Amino acid sequence: MLRRIFSITVKEFRQIFRDKRSLLIIFLLPVSLLVLFGYAINLDVNNIRLGVFDRDNSVSSRKFLRGLESSEYFTITESIKNDDEVNNLLNRGKIDAAIIIPHNFEKDIMTGTDVGIQFLVDGVDASTGGIIQNYLVAATSEFNFKITQEQLSQKGIKANPPLNPQVQFWYNKDLNSTLYFIPGLVAMILIIISVILTAISLVREKEFSTIEQIRVSPVTSFQLIIGKIIPYLILSMLIAASILFMGNILFGVVVKGSYIDLFLGTVCYLLATLSLGIFVSTIADSQQVAFQISQLISQLPSVILSGFIFPIESMPYAIQLLSNITPSKFYIIILRNILIKGTGLSVFIDQVYYLLIFSAVFIIISTIRIKRQEMM
Amino acid sequence: MNNAVIIKNISKKFGEVTALDNVSFNIRKNTIFGLVGPDGAGKTTLIRIMCSLLKADNGEIEFTGMNIKKGSRKIKNEIGYLSQKFSLYTDLTVDENIQFIADIHGVTDFNNRRDELLQFTRLKDFRNFQAGKLSGGMKQKLALACTLIYRPKIIFLDEPTTGVDPVSRREFWIILSGLLKDDITIFISTPYMDEAERFNYIVMMNNGHIISEGTPDEIKKALNMSVVEVVCSPVRDAYNILRKIEQADVQMFGDRLNIVFKGMGADETGIESILTENNITVTDIRKKIPSLENVFIELMKSKDT
Numbered sequence: 001m002l003r004r005i006f007s008i009t010v011k012e013f014r015q016i017f018r019d020k021r022s023l024l025i026i027f028l029l030p031v032s033l034l035v036l037f038g039y040a041i042n043l044d045v046n047n048i049r050l051g052v053f054d055r056d057n058s059v060s061s062r063k064f065l066r067g068l069e070s071s072e073y074f075t076i077t078e079s080i081k082n083d084d085e086v087n088n089l090l091n092r093g094k095i096d097a098a099i100i101i102p103h104n105f106e107k108d109i110m111t112g113t114d115v116g117i118q119f120l121v122d123g124v125d126a127s128t129g130g131i132i133q134n135y136l137v138a139a140t141s142e143f144n145f146k147i148t149q150e151q152l153s154q155k156g157i158k159a160n161p162p163l164n165p166q167v168q169f170w171y172n173k174d175l176n177s178t179l180y181f182i183p184g185l186v187a188m189i190l191i192i193i194s195v196i197l198t199a200i201s202l203v204r205e206k207e208f209s210t211i212e213q214i215r216v217s218p219v220t221s222f223q224l225i226i227g228k229i230i231p232y233l234i235l236s237m238l239i240a241a242s243i244l245f246m247g248n249i250l251f252g253v254v255v256k257g258s259y260i261d262l263f264l265g266t267v268c269y270l271l272a273t274l275s276l277g278i279f280v281s282t283i284a285d286s287q288q289v290a291f292q293i294s295q296l297i298s299q300l301p302s303v304i305l306s307g308f309i310f311p312i313e314s315m316p317y318a319i320q321l322l323s324n325i326t327p328s329k330f331y332i333i334i335l336r337n338i339l340i341k342g343t344g345l346s347v348f349i350d351q352v353y354y355l356l357i358f359s360a361v362f363i364i365i366s367t368i369r370i371k372r373q374e375m376m
Numbered sequence: 377m378n379n380a381v382i383i384k385n386i387s388k389k390f391g392e393v394t395a396l397d398n399v400s401f402n403i404r405k406n407t408i409f410g411l412v413g414p415d416g417a418g419k420t421t422l423i424r425i426m427c428s429l430l431k432a433d434n435g436e437i438e439f440t441g442m443n444i445k446k447g448s449r450k451i452k453n454e455i456g457y458l459s460q461k462f463s464l465y466t467d468l469t470v471d472e473n474i475q476f477i478a479d480i481h482g483v484t485d486f487n488n489r490r491d492e493l494l495q496f497t498r499l500k501d502f503r504n505f506q507a508g509k510l511s512g513g514m515k516q517k518l519a520l521a522c523t524l525i526y527r528p529k530i531i532f533l534d535e536p537t538t539g540v541d542p543v544s545r546r547e548f549w550i551i552l553s554g555l556l557k558d559d560i561t562i563f564i565s566t567p568y569m570d571e572a573e574r575f576n577y578i579v580m581m582n583n584g585h586i587i588s589e590g591t592p593d594e595i596k597k598a599l600n601m602s603v604v605e606v607v608c609s610p611v612r613d614a615y616n617i618l619r620k621i622e623q624a625d626v627q628m629f630g631d632r633l634n635i636v637f638k639g640m641g642a643d644e645t646g647i648e649s650i651l652t653e654n655n656i657t658v659t660d661i662r663k664k665i666p667s668l669e670n671v672f673i674e675l676m677k678s679k680d681t
Contacts, residue, residue: 007479011468018467018506209463213522216427216457217480218449 004219008227012201016231026197030189030239031246037188038251041181041309045131051078051095053086056105064101064117064143073135090122097121097132109147171340182253183335184308186243187328188299190266191273194236195298196291198277202228203290206281221370225363229274236270256342264345265334268355272327273298275362282369302328330354379440380405380530380561381426386435388421395421396432397584403530403563403577406556410575411565412668417581419565420460423534426563427457439530453481456523456531460538462515464522466508470499473507474522481526493521497551513544520551530561537571549574569669580672587675596666602642603670604635606651607660614656618647627673636670 016023050068054061068074078095080086089095100118102108108115119136123129145161152158205211214224247253255262277294284290302308305319306328312320323329330351337343345352381403388396396418403409411419424430426437428451439451464473471490478486494500497517502510507518516536523531537545549571552562564575572578573592580588580595588595608614611631618626618635627634635647644661651658 003482004480007476010479011465011472011476014472015465015467208466209459209461210465212429212457212459212463213477214480215429216452216455217477218452218482219480220449 001223004223005227005230008214008219008224009230012228012231015201016235026193026235027239027242030193030243033189033192034185034243034246035250037185038178038182038247041178041185045128045135046073048074048097048132048135049077049095050074051080051086051089051098052076053080053083053098053100055103056101058106060106060109060147061101064105065099067143067146068099068136068139071135071139074139086120090120093122095122096128097136099136171342178251179253179340180336181308182247182251183332183339184302184306184328186240186247186335187269187306187331188302188308189243190236190240190270190331191276191298191302191326191328192295193239194232194270194273195277195280196294197235198228198232198274199280199284199290199294200287201232202278202281203284203287207286222363222367224370225275225278225366228278229271229363232274232277233267233270236274237266240266240270253339255339257338257344261345262338265331265338265348265352268352268359269327269331269334271359272355272362275359275366276327278366279362279369282366282373301326305329306332308332324354327355327358378404381440381563382438383422383426384436384438386422386425386432386437388418388425388430388432394584396425399435399581399584399586401579401586401589403561405561406559407576408552408556408562408564408574410572410578411563411581412567412569412572412575412578412672413565413581414567416583418584419567419581420534422581423457423532423563423565427455427532428452429457453526454529456526456528458516458519458523458531458533458536460534462507462519464507464515464519467506469506470494470503470510470518473518474525477522478525483526486525489525489527490521493524496554497521498547511544513540513548516540516544516548517551520548524555524560527558528560530563531555533562533564535565535567537566537568545571569667569672572668578668580675582676588671592668595668596671599666599671599674600639601666601670601674602637602640603664603666604637604642604644604647605632605660605662605664606635606647606658607632608651608656608658610656613654614651617650617654617656621650625674625677627670629669634664634670636666636674 052065054065065076069076078085078089080089080098086098086100090098098118098120100120102116102118105115105117117140119133121129121132121136202211205214219227244253244255276297280290280293280297284293301323304310305312305323306326307323308328312323312329315323333351334348337348341347379402383402384400386396386399387394399418399422411422413419421430425432439454465476468476474490474493475486478490483489491500494503497520499514499517499521502514507515510518520531520533520536537548540548552564553574555562566572575592577591578589578595579586588598590598606614609631611628611633615626615628615633618624618633621635623637625636627636635642637643642663644663648658648661
């Protein structure tokens, strides 16, 4: 039994290595997807372009602006002279936000009158707009605090605020969103490539009727499936390694947890995706159809339903249930634990079980389907 | 037991179309057994059922005492199957293909047998060629070598010479007859009647029915007919004239006509005189032993009427 499985594996490897061009694509495609998505998906907001209309032009107003500019988020790119220009620059997207400092800014601060300072934020991109708003409000309250302190100290009072929040981010210290997206990206790339590879390889046997020679041999459909999964498991593991290696070079991804956990988690995930690929081959009759179905059932759910970009917790309950159809969801949890948190197997053992059950279910269904097709 | 396979009442329908209708026959051991019939006669369906690639609606197939449904896996090392379509890996070499087939059939010590088979099929010089780069005839020989690597008792060849050039076809036949001494039963389907003459035993099929069976000689004798062959021109006029003769059938083969008489009373002088009376130039006229083609056409006609 083992020898029959092994003979299919050997044959499969021969075919994989014979086609050097495809082999090159198999390795280059994931890496280029990583580069493309890794740089494109970035929710960090840096270099916010500010237009400033300073009607006061006083020491205080300049101090306020200097405070803004000293943070890494803001760059003052335009100095505005009139109201029309504010509109104009925002309309043309030359600036992300405009600040209008009123006349008597300094005087009003000194006399303790309420000072209105106007921020106009480009709200087309809601999430970026929200982040800019937060930054601006934070910068303003810092300025407020300083002024208050100065004024109090002039009166000889030493004031400290009663509460001083000390927020520290764990795991992803700099709130680097690329680091957060890498697990999802790895999961997506791996599922696409592994489902397509296995599905195509089995459907090709049907299309060129080479499967008939296997059917007239004593090889069982289960042996055939396992013999097909092994080579693509090894190949996909190599691809996973190369993606993580590139992730390290390009985005500074490091494995905080143990490599053994990473290996185990990835093997379980790939078993699930490969058995999904085998299942696709039992419903498709041509390589083209297999390719399209593979893409549809691997890419779409692992982008939308896996928690890769959109957090699952904020989905409606029905969609949350639906999100269980993609193994990516579970692998992303595993990877985030290993790569970002550095936690051990016990934390994500449920996900590992789920992936193993997922694989078993699809292997069983496929075995039955192939057996039935064998005797039609 | 002289039979390698006993086929009992096999029927198969594809939707409304009946591919096989209650087909029964026995395949004798160590013979070249021919399944002859035109395209669509049900040959491929029958072979696929015998190789357990298809399930019959009814009937049973017994391989030397073993029912195929029960011992299906065990029987698989005893059966070789050459499909009509080339079904080996075009991106693997000749050697690798043979090795793969040996492996999945559990043959470990195949190196000597492989050399022997490559010698036998004259593929030795091509052993490192990828199968996709071989010619049609070489592909068929490779497929045969692959099948023979695990020493099956019976091999099923589905139209092995269709699309193969005449020289390779002749060579293939020589190889096949060489196999008989190894105690192998060979089952071949073919649409070519001239090839059928080489078989030890023939089953003729049309539209899912057996229309005749026996050795080539038996089949010819059973019909009890004699044939006159005429080469003449204009051949179409001659055909129309001779068709009116009641006691004979006329078959047209290009530039010649075969006039088939029931019984042994073929009358070539009578025919010649009819033709010359009608201003038809007769180039050649002679009595002929009926061919399987003559027989087949006659059988088809009698089934139609």
